[in-house]
Amino acid sequence: MRFRLKELFKSNIAVYLVFVIFTLICYGNILPNKLFYDDEELIYKNAYIADLHYLPKYFTQNMVAGAGKTSNMYRPVLLISLAFDHFIWGLNPVGYHLTSIALHLGNGIMIFLLINMLFGSRILAIVSALFFLIHPVQTEAVTYASGRTDLLYSFFGLICINLFLIYCSNVKKWAPFYLLSVLFFLLSLLSKETAVVLPLAIILCFYVLSQKNKIKILPSQISLSVSWYFLIDIIYIVLRLTVLNFANTLNFYKEANSYSQNIATRFFTFTGVFFEYLKVLLFPKDLIFARNIDIITTAINLSVIIFVILAVITVFYFSITGKKNPVVFFYFFWFFIFLLPSSGIIPINSIIAEHYLYLPSIGFFLFISYLFNFFLRKYNSTYLKFFLVIILLTIISVFSIRTIIRNYDWKDPITFYNKSLTQSPNNIPMRHNLAMAYSEKGEFETAIKEYQYIIAASDVYPNTHHNLGNIYKEQKKYKDAEEEYLKALQIDRNFIFSYYALADLYKLTGETEKLNNVLEILKKYQ
Known part of the structure; x- marks a missing residue:
């Protein structure tokens, strides 16, 4: 035909x-x-898409190299499309x-x-x-x-x-x-x-x-x-x-954990992910950007058991009717073929995400x-x-x-992060982004409250103290700013951004001896 x-x-x-x-x-x-969010690195701060002379680098470097970052993503056609938009729309x-x-x-x-x-x-x-x-x-x-x-x-x-x-x-x-x-x-x-x-x-x-x-x-x-x-x-x-x-192309995790190191755990967890996907497809009431999912470490789990039973029934069904009903055969296998890359065969860091669907x-x-x-x-x-x-x-x-309403959640960073935190209140990176958004808008007191919330919940991030120090510096609270920069360095001695921030602060306050000490430390990183 x-x-x-x-x-x-x-x-x-x-x-x-x-x-x-x-x-x-x-x-x-x-x-x-x-x-906002990843748009910062991909669009706003990406020097490569702003200048087509960088076009050859799209094919030889990682996706966010133009923003001075390293990633295991390699997507040159995406960069070309963004460069095209930048050329027309800025x-x-x-x-x-x-x-x-x-x-x-x-x-x-x-x-x-x-x-x-x-x-x-x-x-x-x-x-x-x-x-x-x-x-x-x-x-x-x-x-x-x-x-x-x-x-x-x-x-x-x-x-x-x-x-x-x-x-x-x-x-x-x-x-x-x-x-x-x-x-x-x-x-x-x-x-x-x-x-x-x-x-x-x-x-x-x-x-x-x-x-x-x-x-x-x-x-x-x-x-x-x-x-x-x-x-x-x-x-x-x-x-x-x-x-x-x-x-690390085949492992998105910096440190080994039970999920990244165990393919059985990843399969068990995928069964839970599968039913979560079915729920959001059938009843898309709760759309969540930072969706949480429990790690399943054992086969003795309701999701695993039901998934296996359904798989056996499906195989039996196709052995009888597969050739008679190609539509059923097609929609079943299409769904799983394109879910395969995010199924846990390769331990990617986002276990579940709506865009995977x-x-x-x-x-x-x-x-x-x-x-x-x-x-x-x-x-x-x-x-x-x-x-x-x-x-x-x-x-x-x-x-x-529902689609139209959901689009309003993406209106601006503050709206989006607040919505996401009502759904996932313990998501520290999301709260950190919200604090940064408030800071960029000049709402410093609200940003300070968000950073203090993060510190109280999990004081392990040097950039939290560093960003808090930046706000205090902007408010001319130089002593408070110094304390926060030093706290950032207590968490991570190699967090170089805080050394540079301290150097600028000491220049501003005229503390020459402290400035010289910081400059000596910075020489090690040059």
């Missing part, structure tokens, strides 16, 4: 218009939102949010095309894509400017899969489709490391398409078709473990669409069909409203 792209697009203009309208309704209110947040909205809309369209191509069902494709576009869980990837990395890798990855399927469905097997697919896979991989699993998704789609068209495929055909994708994966992984290993959630939305379509076709009653449509529209409306 041959796909005529022009006809496909022309016949779906109304669908795309609906997608545009819903996307703008749900995300139009993020345009005035400020940039540091105006509106431009960055517009790009995120456009990418999210593009992903919705790509999902529509993919599902329509695989299953030949416009209802499945439209409902799945619409849920993807409006579901509140996506806000962490869309509303948060630094979350663009998920948008980018998904956008290029979905184009990659669509082009591959067009190539497979084309009688003449026109090579440019395949070559373009490989190129977009590379762009996806250079947007985010998670794209390493894309070849598995391509195999899944290839299998489903062959089932739909009733084509018998041999293992050799599959391996030949996806060989270039896996070759790129291998080259990428080798490079990330050698010349592009900026920190950005691409996997397609499987869940297809499941919801499948149920809706199943009942719509099963019953002939006009009243029942009308009732089902009303339920669907109600869910879409509720989710859209």
Whole structure:
């Protein structure tokens, strides 16, 4: 069967218009939102995106090298997209949010095309894509400017899969489709490391398409078709473990712990994460940026037991009906393929995050669409069909409203951090960010209270005392400032920022002897 792209697009203009309208309704209110949190390092303080002469460094250095930081993230395409925005918009947040909205809309369209191509069902494709576009869980990837990395890798990855399927469905097997697919896979991989699993998704789609068209495929055909994708994966992984290993690529933890050192613990914990993800997909009432999850160290746990039982039932189900129902097969495996990188196989530092669901959630939305379509076709009653449509529209409306409301939580740093701390009050880094936001706004007394709260809760962070010292210095409370800088150095003798701060302070107060002592210490760090 041959796909005529022009006809496909022309016949779906109304669908795309609906997608545009819903996307703008749900995300139009993020345009005035400020940039903050990781946006500081990626955008405001990143010299590399401000000057295109640094373009070669995007491909040889870590993601935040332009801000003078070190990270194990390597995402040159993300930096290119941010540099593009910086070139057009400077540091105006509106431009960055517009790009995120456009990418999210593009992903919705790509999902529509993919599902329509695989299953030949416009209802499945439209409902799945619409849920993807409006579901509140996506806000962490869309509303948060630094979350663009998920948008980018998904956008290029979905184009990659669509082009591959067009190539497979084309009688003449026109090579440019395949070559373009490989190129977009590379762009996806250079947007985010998670794209390493894309070849598995391509195999899944290839299998489903062959089932739909009733084509018998041999293992050799599959391996030949996806060989270039896996070759790129291998080259990428080798490079990330050698010349592009900026920190510890396979372990995000500075110190060993029970989670990072034990793969069984990571699997057990993932079962709890899985059910938390299901909860937020089904009932996205509580959207939490710094979501906490208990570390599970034993198999004797309700989450582990239920997960294993469900896994056994699923395997049994697919052994009987897998080939008969490719939709079920697809949405199940799609969900887990794209969750694989964050499942704990590699001990990443964020065990659970809503943005991890950005691409996997397609499987869940297809499941919801499948149920809706199943009942719509099963019953002939006009009243029942009308009732089902009303339920669907109600869910879409509720989710859209929840998305709009959640976007206001991201309005500015103080609003966001206060909201996050009502949900995770013991999150020290988040409280530290709130204190810094108050300080930058000139609300010093409020900032001091937040820093004092941190010190009372956990006095192990040198930067807490250092930042408190900066406030006292600004208030001309020089003795208090000195005490805080010295306390920072008691916690970490090598916290060089406090030495520099003391040097500036002693210059200001004219304490020459103390200044000379600090300058002597600083010579050791030069």
